[in-house]
Amino acid sequence: MRSRFLIGLAAAAVLTAAGGYAAAQPSKAGAGPPSKTWTPKRTQWGDPDLTGTWPLDSLARTPFQRPERFGDRATLTDAEFAAADQSAAKQRSLFDKEERIGKLSVGHWTEYGEPTHQTSLIVEPANGRLPPMTAEGKARAAKMKSSWSHAVFDDLSDFNTLDLCITRGLPASMLPFPYNNGVRIFQGPDFVAIQLEIVHEMRIIPLDGRGPLPANMTTWLGSSRGHFEGNTLVIETRNFNGQAPMVIVGPTNQPVPTSKSMRIVERLTPTGPNTLQYEARIEDPVVLTAPWRMAFPGTRNDSYKLYEYACHEGNIQVAGYIRGTSPRFEAYRAAKKKEIEAAAAAPRPAPGS
DSSP, X not given: OTTHHHHHHHHHHHHHHHTOOGGXXXXXXXXXXXXXXXXXXXXXXXXXXOOEEOOSGGGXXXXXXXXXXXXXXXXOOHHHHHHHHHXXXXXXXXXXXXXXHTOOSHHHHOOOOOOOSBSOSXXXXXXXXXXXXXXXXHHHHHHOOOTTTOSOOXXXXXXXXXXXXXXXXXXXXXXXXXXXXXXXXXXXXXXXXXXXXXXXXXXXXXXXXXXXXXXXXXXXXXXXXXXXXXXXXXXXXXXXXXXXOSBOOBTTBOOBOOOTTOEEEEXXXXXXXXXXXXXXXXXXXXTBSSOEEEXXXXXXXXXXXXXXXXXXXXXXXXXXXXXXXXXXXXXXXXXXXXXXXXXXXXXXXXXXX
């Protein structure tokens, strides 16, 4: 919600007082495509070791969808990268500037990281943009609501799943966000767990060869099954409930729905001591006319701290949005306004009295 801005600033104040904030030391973008010569460290049971913190903040300067001016060009020129790097440095400098003047603003709130050479996180289709929606997808998109797209809120159906502090969904949870970009991987002999800082979710991925869930059992993040192909962790996820957005609606993202038919295949490949390549192929024939694929480098940064994501604790902001905008609460707002005006007009005791 737009109110997250104020919540983020309050959180920044707490974190700064506690002695650190993730945005002060952004992660650096990782290496490119997988190295054919790299031999990753192994776990005690022989799997490639992917454990650690892999924050997405280093990707926040790379657009999700490619700006149309680049056409099918997948990488920046040296000059374009230099300009992007200069812009990122200016953004990062806001943190220190706000520290000097004692003011908390976007420099503490946002995690913009550093640019990559990619023109977009989407690499297929060739234009780096989401495929067109089907007729059904367009119909569902037209009905999607969120705190970014509406000014009047009447009930819970006017909010999306992130507004309600339920989930960002997939694949959105594996994409960078303005804040709380922590992603942490844990491994065991038969499971991989991926912890997501936003909405404090944990993806549990069995590696023991078990079969899929029945088709009628669905969840917000779907049901995942994983295995290793050489050094690459492959995760296939199905059984989505179709109620979360494919990407979070915002100033730069169009509403894209999901259906129970969505299928995601992710590939995580170590490329160096502290780097990996992440890829995900997403298909949802109910809402999109073709599959799409995103791919980008990741960097292990175990100094990045994951904090509690309280969202708006107790969902009080949802009630506030409804009471503050719904025609049903017009009398309530009028009464509150009179209370405030009366309090403002009441005589104040003289200082020292």
